[in-house]
Amino acid sequence: MQPRLLVVLIAVTVVAVGAGAIVQGQGTKTSPYVDASGAIALPDPAMVRARWAYLGSWTVIGDDAAESVHTVYTQPGSIERFRATGVFPDGAVLVKEVREAETAAMTTGEVARSGAMIQWFVMIKDGHSSHEGNPLWGKGWGWALFLADDPPTNVATDYSSDCLPCHVPAEKNDWVYTEGYPVLHE
Secondary structure, three states, X not given: OOHHHHHHHHHHHHHHHHHHHHHHOOOOOOOOOEOXXXXXXXXXXXXXXXXXXXXXXXXXXXXXXXXXXXXXXXXXXXXXXXXXXXXXXXOOEEEEEEEEXXXXXXXXXXXXEEEEEEEEEEXXXXXXXXXXXXXXXXXXXXXXXXXXXXXXXXXXXXXXXHOHHHHHHHHHHOOOXXXXXXXXXX
């Protein structure tokens, strides 16, 4: 191998390794949003809305009207991996933004739209049980809940009581309501 080509290959390797470090940040091999103890951080909501892929939305209907709008995002690469394999890859992050629903009469009819922020749910795929013994990790995922009045604090304490009960109907889909995300099946 010529010395100049070797220098170029080494430089490309260093840049590629450095880029991986930037993507991973201070996180673990599971995700840049997870520290060594398994604590989960909320990805910057503005960045998520601007740069991540939209999976789908749910409007929760109460007795007489829409109560909340749930909008779900993930990293773009997670969608392609899901389409290819039928499962989210390790490290995939799902962020569900929950907002109050506002209703209004418009020329198209009565509508429900997103209002004030309520909370965010975060799930991080972990098929290797990287944080065994941590009560926020189980069933192949890390689970977190962040409230609008204190976004840095994960208020979930145990996924089996705080998160899993709502996901039991989605157990056959790896605990995710994938039927609500048409982009995964297109």
